Amino acid sequence: MDEVLVADGLTKSYGDVEALSGVSLSVAEGEVFGLIGPNGAGKTTLIRALTGTTTPDGGSASVLGSPPVDVDRQRLGLLPQDFRPAGRLTAHELVSYYAGLYDGARDPDDVLAEVGLADTGDTWYENLSGGQQRRACIALTLVNDPDVLFLDEPTTGIDPAGRRALWTLIDDLADRGTTVFLTSHSMEEVERLADRVGLLNEGQLVTVGRPDQLVAEYGGESRLVVRTAGDADLESVSLPASLTGDVTDDGLTVYGVGPRQISDAVDALDEAGVVYESLVWKQPGLEEVYLSLTGEQFEGARPAAAAAVGGEP
């Protein structure tokens, strides 16, 4: 497959802050690439370097085979994180205005319908709700039917139904061959949309891979998180040999619990007379990958120094 986006050793500093410290990656045509990372990791700076809206200090980037500044703007769509178009234009006027900047732009009504604003086209932008405003901004990136679409936190502020509708839209765009490069703090969104994910931390690309590969490599074990009621004697729980457990502040976390071992773990709790308030079975996902690679903890993560609960001899 053709490489549509290439970053090769990109560096960018702002004073003492190294926003990008040698980032290299490539994205193929029709791929949805999800970039995740903590606040200040350099995600927006990378998008800006790839779209030619900032000049990197070192390294190089190419988009559709050309340096970013030379790419035909007709072929690019960019939704910046803090994009604020004119407030006293209606959604329809805004989309029409942006459509007028391109040759052969799409019909504004079609674009508004695609982002779920067919009935709100006559409302001033400033009177749209936050989520509707974000949808209108997404509409503006679609008027020129771009080959490459950069979306910096596209669904922030959009309600769950609207987010799902936009996920379907992004899927459809990718199916039609649009290359999508998006950032998000929603691991659910990235896991759902991205063919591959890159984790950026302190300006460095820590890992790149398919979501399932990253989860298998870094996500840790499936676990059963038990919240106990009262003073349960958790030390006396005798787990099956295949499972291990750690006592936590409010109960017990049992590790290595696949779907078929849930009942074994529950039986062990019952045999020890443990009264529990809740049992939550958790499979690792991208959130666990993110948190483990950025050095943070997550709910139910194995604590470093917890009392261990023994397995059966």
Ligand SMILES: Nc1ncnc2c1ncn2[C@@H]1O[C@H](COP(=O)(O)OP(=O)(O)OP(=O)(O)O)[C@@H](O)[C@H]1O
């Ligand atoms: N124009 C600028 N001038 C000075 N510092 C900047 C500028 N742009 C970015 N930075 C700094 O570079 C670092 C990376 O910022 P960037 O916006 O790329 O992070 P991000 O990963 O997009 O963060 P967030 O998730 O909060 O949007 C931050 O420390 C930020 O303060």
